[in-house]
Amino acid sequence: MxxxxxxxxxxxxxxxxxxxxxxxxxxxxxxxxxxxxxxxxxxxxxxxxxxxxxxxxxxxxxxxxxxxxxxxxxxxxxxxLALKSVEDEGRAIMWSMWALTEVEPHSNGLLQHTMMLPEDKRQPAIVSAAKEGVKAPLNVLEGVLGKSDYLLGSAFSVADLNVSSLVSTLTRVQYDLAAWPKVAAWLAKCSNRPAMAKVRAMVAH
Ligand SMILES: N[C@@H](CCC(=O)N[C@@H](CS)C(=O)NCC(=O)O)C(=O)O
Missing domain, CATH: 3.40.30.10 (Glutaredoxin)
Known part of the structure; x- marks a missing residue:
């Protein structure tokens, strides 16, 4: 293959x-x-x-x-997942780098220090800082998703896949998204896609 x-x-x-x-x-x-x-x-x-x-x-x-x-x-x-133009390609790269630099340090900090690390290694200060730090990128996402259904417009694309795969860590650590309803609805739409359901089944095995 x-x-x-x-x-x-x-x-x-x-x-x-x-x-x-x-x-x-x-x-x-x-x-x-x-x-x-x-x-x-x-x-x-x-x-x-x-x-x-x-x-x-x-x-x-x-x-x-x-x-x-x-x-x-x-x-x-x-x-x-096709991107329709060079401009959309640029936007997908922008969103992916944004997710890695603006979201992942906080979402990963939360994941590590609430779930993954042994309890004696978890640092509450990192959890508090990450909870605060993630608010700014969530505000950015909320603003964009208030104007279009998906990050690049009306259709799901690799930009949504990449960004939601990082942001969904917040759901995993039970971060309260009530203040960002558009983000919460977009995350649910992305993670309810049949392709993602197949992956969840693979993770469960
Ligand atoms: N930025 C990398 C991170 C890759 C990464 O850290 N993967 C973890 C698993 S989720 C890993 O391989 N950890 C094992 C190790 O570092 O030994 C990516 O997005 O692919």
Whole structure:
């Protein structure tokens, strides 16, 4: 098979699995388990010297960084995630970088310090700072989603997939989104897509 996705479904790999399920393209899934140290083994380091998942191999092309992978897949395979113009491509890159720099430090801080780290390693100060810090990007999203159904207009695109895959961490840590109703409705619409439901089933196994 030409396209292989490396990484356990219960990780950032889920957003890449979501993208390929949206595209409906054939792929092989190799569930490299980072929690068992498998992403640090020589075989995996030869694909991603960072020792992280996800990684894809598409023919001869090897890519890491989940959001970059999704932008590549949308550009190469188009389909439901296709971007209609160079301008929309620019916007999708902008939103993806925005999510990584403006949202992820806070959403990941919340995830790590409320759920993932052993209790004695969790720092309440990081949780409080992250709860405050995420308000500004949520205000930005609320403003944009007050004007259009999705980030690039009236249709779901890879920009929504990439950004919602990070913002949805807030739902996972039970962050109260009542002050951002448009964001909450958009998140629900994105995560209720059939392709995402398939990925949830993979994560549950
Ligand atoms: N910015 C990277 C982050 C990748 C990353 O940190 N992945 C985690 C799993 S969600 C990982 O591989 N952790 C294992 C390790 O660092 O050893 C991306 O979005 O792909």
């Amino acid at each position: 030409a396209l292989t996705i490396y990484g356990a479904a219960a990780s950032r790999t889920s957003r890449v699995l979501w993208a390929v399920e949206e595209l409906g393209i054939p792929y092989e899934h190799v569930p490299v388990n980072h929690r068992l140290g498998e992403s640090r083994k020589p075989e995996h380091l030869s694909l991603n010297p960072n020792g992280h998942i996800p990684v894809i191999k598409d023919g001869e092309v090897v890519l890491w960084e989940s959001l970059a992978i999704n932008l590549y897949l949308a550009k190469k395979y188009g389909g439901a």
